Amino acid sequence: MQSIRTTFRSLSRSAVIVGTVLALGIAGCSTASDEATSTSDDVAVGGRLFSTADSATAALGSDAEPGQFPRTVVHPRGETTLEQQPQRVVVLDSGEIDQVLSLGVTPVGIASPKDASSQPAYLENQLADVQTVGTTSELNFEAIAALKPDLILDSKLRVDESYDQLAQIAPTVLSIRPGFPWKENFLLTADALGLECKAVEVLNEYQTHVDAVRETIDGSPEISLVRFMPGRTRLYGNLSFIGVILKDLGLSRPEIQNIDDLAVEISPENIADANGDWIFYSTYGKPSATEQDNILSNELWHNLPAVQEGHALEVNDESWFMGLGPLGANEVLNDIENILGS
Numbered sequence: 536m537q538s539i540r541t542t543f544r545s546l547s548r549s550a551v552i553v554g555t556v557l558a559l560g561i562a563g564c565s566t567a568s569d570e571a572t573s574t575s576d577d578v579a580v581g582g583r584l585f586s587t588a589d590s591a592t593a594a595l596g597s598d599a600e601p602g603q604f605p606r607t608v609v610h611p612r613g614e615t616t617l618e619q620q621p622q623r624v625v626v627l628d629s630g631e632i633d634q635v636l637s638l639g640v641t642p643v644g645i646a647s648p649k650d651a652s653s654q655p656a657y658l659e660n661q662l663a664d665v666q667t668v669g670t671t672s673e674l675n676f677e678a679i680a681a682l683k684p685d686l687i688l689d690s691k692l693r694v695d696e697s698y699d700q701l702a703q704i705a706p707t708v709l710s711i712r713p714g715f716p717w718k719e720n721f722l723l724t725a726d727a728l729g730l731e732c733k734a735v736e737v738l739n740e741y742q743t744h745v746d747a748v749r750e751t752i753d754g755s756p757e758i759s760l761v762r763f764m765p766g767r768t769r770l771y772g773n774l775s776f777i778g779v780i781l782k783d784l785g786l787s788r789p790e791i792q793n794i795d796d797l798a799v800e801i802s803p804e805n806i807a808d809a810n811g812d813w814i815f816y817s818t819y820g821k822p823s824a825t826e827q828d829n830i831l832s833n834e835l836w837h838n839l840p841a842v843q844e845g846h847a848l849e850v851n852d853e854s855w856f857m858g859l860g861p862l863g864a865n866e867v868l869n870d871i872e873n874i875l876g877s
Contacts, residue, residue, distance in 0.1 A: 588711045592719035595711075596726040608708050608727050611691040612698050615706045620729045621686035625679055625705070628671055629655060630713040631688040633860025634724040636661050637737050644668040644682045648857065655853035657866050680704045688724060714797065715774040717859050737861050741868075745783045748868050751876030757787045759811030759841070762798070762856055763818040763825035769798040770809055776859050780867050806835050813875070814841045817852035848874065 599606035605618045625644040626632045632645055636658060645665050647654060649672045654662050666682065669675035671693060679687070684705040692712035694701060701707045708727040710720040718738060725734030758781055760771035772778055772794040781788065789811045791799060801808050803826055809816075818827050830836050841847050854866035 588714075589716035589719050592711050592716045592723060595723055599729075601731045602729045604729060606726075606729065608723075610709050610723065611711050612695070612702075612707075612709055615702075615708050615727075617686065617706055617727065617729075619685075621684075621706075621727070623682065623684045624686045624688065624728070625668060625682060625684040627668075627674065627687065627689035628693055628713055628859075629857050630690075630717060630720060630859030631710075631724060632658060632662070633858055633862045634721045635688070635728070637721070637861040638725060638728060638730045638733055640728060640730075641665065643684060644679060646671045646674060649673075655857060655863070657851075657854050657858070657862065676700060676704070686727060688727065690720075713859050714776055715779050717776055717779065717864070721860060741861050741864055742783075744865055744868050745780075748872045748876065749784050751872055752784070752786070753877055755785060755787045756812040756875060757789055759789050759792060759809050759814045760855075761809045761814060761816035762852070763816065763822065763827040763830070765820050765824040767800050768803070768806075768826050768830065769800055771798045771856075772796045775856075776863070777855050777867065780864055784868075784871070803830050803833060804835070806830050806833065807839065810839045810841055812841065812846060814839070814847040815850045815855070816847065817850050817855055819852050819856065 595609050595611070597606045597608045602620075604620050605616060607614050607616045624635060624640060624642045626635055626642040627646040629648055632642065632654065635642055641661065642665055645654065645662060645667060647667055647670050649670050666678070668678040668682070674694070674697065676697075679701070687701050687705050687707040688709075689701075689707070690710045690713050691698075694709065698707060698709065708723070710716070710723055713720065721738070722731070722734050725731050760775075760777055760781075762769045762771060770789075770792050772792050773782055773788070774795055775797050778788075778792075787793075789808075791808050792811075799808075818825055822828060836842055836847075839847070850870060851866070854863045854870070858864060858866060
């Protein structure tokens with residue numbers, strides 16, 4: 536029987552009606568799989584398994600009945616058995632934080648983004664009293680252990696080398712990697728929490744939102760995505776969180792960005808490659824550490840038709856590129872409707 540994860544992905548890519556997804560969700564709400572074996576380098580950008588991370592994640596999870604414990608969850612580092620539904624969850628990356636909050640679960644501990652001073656603003660109110668346990672790149676294992684978690688969530692890409700240490704503290708479930716497999720990651724997180732049916736409801740609500748926003752947009756404007764980062768400037772492709780959202784909306788992309796990859800990197804002198812009907816740009820980290828000011832003040836930027844037409848807008852990096860879950864995705868949809876909707 537085809538897993539709900541694989542089915543949901545194929546349906547959402549094909550823009551099949553929400554009711555079909557809901558019917559499948561009610562019938563199943565969980566899945567079983569074979570163990571995946573790879574290194575974190577394999578699933579990093581450019582790795583041999585990067586482009587198949589969504590389908591590989593769809594094959595992971597539990598074959599327990601929805602909400603039933605004990606259960607065994609299959610993930611990239613093996614199998615993790617959960618004797619009862621987790622109540623004290625520590626979450627170590629922004630995608631998983633968005634995911635658990637989407638499911639109505641407030642974590643007891645979280646890691647902060649490496650180059651950010653705090654959690655994404657769109658999540659701050661829900662995380663006000665949650666303890667920080669280091670950053671995504673420098674975890675505080677003593678602080679994690681002191682919280683006495685009964686579940687730890689992260690991705691193999693982030694904590695492959697630390698998995699054994701984390702698993703000694705509490706049962707640990709990893710996705711393969713953050714980013715474009717965000718829907719599959721969400722379903723895997725829901726499996727670990729025993730909230731499979733709630734996850735299907737959330738994804739159906741997202742698809743309903745997609746359909747409503749699409750109805751407000753005339754035609755299919757070509758959307759260019761530019762992200763200024765320390766040491767690099769990226770144009771984002773289809774295999775990214777925001778790329779999946781744009782594909783769900785059926786919006787077109789410039790040829791250089793219409794690729795099955797995370798992104799392409801460009802130099803300031805090639806910023807003309809960023810043109811589209813609309814350019815949405817953001818900055819990760821401190822703008823002074825990026826090429827943002829250099830590029831935005833450059834004549835090449837100001838000569839772009841989209842810029843001259845007032846169609847180059849700054850967007851929130853935290854939701855558009857770091858959200859990596861349903862709450863962030865719905866924030867992006869709201870922004871797109873406000874900008875492009877009629």
